[in-house]
Amino acid sequence: MTQHPMPDGRRPANQGPRAAARNRAALVAAARAIYAEHGLDAPLSAIARRAGVGQGVLYRHFPDRAAVATAVLEENVRQIEQAAAAPDADLASVLGVLTWHLTESAAFIGFLHADGEYRRSGALARGLALAERVKGALRGHLPAGHRLATADDLMLAVSMVSGAASGLTRAERERRVLAAWRLLGVEVGPLRPFDG
Structure with missing residues (x-):
């Protein structure tokens, strides 16, 4: 400072x-x-x-714009992993943290598909690695026989929900992502950051 x-x-x-x-x-x-x-x-x-x-x-x-964006994504993923590691964690609570980040960080929805500076910076490879970490955090809480437990259905659902996180205001983004989870028949806990 x-x-x-x-x-x-x-x-x-x-x-x-x-x-x-x-x-x-x-x-x-x-x-x-x-x-x-x-x-x-x-x-x-x-x-x-x-x-x-x-x-x-x-x-x-x-050093550049891509590094700032990657740091925010890294912090998002770190919080999702911490939420998944909490003793009382279940799929709904971890999805609540993930969904909070989707609504708060809506600008990052297109991050993996960005051209220019982000792609040249290696952001795509880092983004894919972060997505694998999210997948690991969520998979550990999928109950046997859950509707998203087959193949890559879980991450496909996350992608679909993140695609719904468009809207001019945070309230609109939240409304849309909760509606998307509801349409997929998935329970989501309270939307919140993980505060340890």
Whole structure:
């Protein structure tokens, strides 16, 4: 974060790695919010402003736009994996976290299909690896005989639901994804981020 002089003119002590970790977390949260509002083409300066840091701090953590987008996706997947590993986790609760991320990070629906900078950056390969991690997190909670337990039906259903996550507002995206799950006959728990 930008350090401003204290009243006596001294600069505050450099907080080193603690500040770096805080800044990175603030940038990822800001990117999620900015991308949800304005899409993947939103200016990186808007992300830095929302996070309360300078653009130099943003570029120290993320060398380009694709790196910022990948960091948000990685955080989404990490939360889904944590939700799946929780002692009281079931398929509905994990799908609730996944679905929250689909509605909050709707700008990423086209991420795997993007051209240009995202494809050149290797984002497609990273996106596929992240999708495999999501599949693993969900598969562990599929009860025997569940309607999505055969072949790749589970990830096909996730893809179909993510395709429904279009709409101008978050409320509209949420309404659409819940309707898609309902049409597929799948129970989804409360939509929420995983907060540990």
